[in-house]
Amino acid sequence: MTHREQQHRPEVVVGLVATPPDHPARVAARLTAELAGRLAERVDADVRWTVREGWGEVAPRRDGGVEALLDDAAQRRTDDQWDVAICLTDLPLHTGRVPLVAQSSARRRVAMVSLPALGLQQLRAARAAVPDLVSRLLTDASDQRVTPAGWAPAEMASRVTAIHTVVGETDAAELRYVASRLSGRVRLLAGMVRANRPGRALLGLSKLLVGAFGTAAFALTTNTIWQMGDALGGIRLAVIMLLGLTALVAWLIVAHDLWEKPDHETPPELARLFNLGTILTLTLATAVSYLVLFAGTVLVGALLIDTSVLERTLQRPVDITDYLTLAWITSSLATVGGAIGSGLENEETVRAAAYGYHPAPGGWRDETDG
Structure with missing residues (x-):
C-alpha cells in the first residue's frame, strides 16, 4: 500500500490508560507496541489504527x-481527543459478588479491563480482550x-478464558464481562499476586535473608x-x-504498616482483597526465601560438620537425611531471627509488597518525552 493510500484511510485513535502506573x-x-497490528488483523484492515x-x-x-x-477514562479520552479508550487497572473489582473482568460503555466510548481477574497470563489475555472491546x-x-x-x-467468553458470561443493558451497550463465582475468585487471587510482583518483594527481603543465613x-x-x-x-x-514463616509474615x-484499613475511600470488601493479596505475596516471597535459606544451610552443614563428628554426637550412624533434618530445624529457627532483622529493611522496598501501595513512577519515562 502506497503512502498516499495509507493517508486516505480513515484513522481511529485508541488510547490505553494504565491506572495506577505500576504493573498495568x-x-x-x-x-501498545503490537495493538495496531492486532486491530488491523482482527477488527478492520482498511482503517489506519493509531494507539x-x-x-x-x-x-x-x-x-x-x-x-x-x-x-476518568472518558474524561481522558475527551481531553486527548481519542476515539475510544481502554483502561487497564490492577484494582480487583466485583459486580454482584462475582469478579468483574471487563466493562464497556459505548455511550462514553470507553472500556475497562481488570488485570487481576485475567489470572496469571495477563498479557496474553489482554491481547485477546482489548481488540474485541475496541471492536465492540x-x-x-x-x-x-x-x-x-x-x-x-x-x-x-470463547476467546478470553477468564470471562464466564456477559450481563448488562445490551440495548444501551453497557456491558459487564464477569468471571465465574468459584474459579473466577481463584483466578482473581492468583492475578493479584501476579500484579503485585512477588519477585520485587523477594528482592526487598534480601537483608532479611542475609541475616537469617548468618543466624x-x-x-x-x-x-x-x-x-x-x-x-x-x-x-x-x-x-x-x-x-516461623507465619511469624515472619x-x-x-x-x-511496616502494610495492613489496609477500611475507610471512606476504601470499601471493606476492597480492603479485605488488598490485605489478602498482601498476605499471599509476602507468603510466596518468604517461602522462596526459606527454600534458598534451606538449600544454603544444607550446603554449609555438609561443609562444616564432618560425618564422624555428627555420629559421635547423635551416637548412631548418619546419612543425608540427618543433614536435611538439621538444615530444616536450623532454617526454621533462623527465620524467626531474620524477622527481627527485617526491621532494618528499606521501608520503600518492603512497602511495595502491600497490594494497595503504588510508588510514584519515577523509573518510567514521562509521557511528554518523545
Missing part, C-alpha cells in the same frame, strides 16, 4: 468502583469508519541444635517451620 503500565507498554499510551492516577479512586474508572465499542457506537463486529458480546550458620556450630533436630519428628519440625505486616 508495564502491560500497557507491551500491548496512544497514557497513565492514570497513581492512586486511582477506590470508592467509586468501575464507574469512577470509566468516568466502535460497533455499538455506530462508528461508520469500521466494519461492524459480526459477533455477539457473549462470544468473547543459621552460627546455629549449625552448636551440637544442641543437632540433638534437637534428631529428637523432633517430621510433624513437629513442620509445625515449627510454619510458625505477621512481623513484616505489623512492622
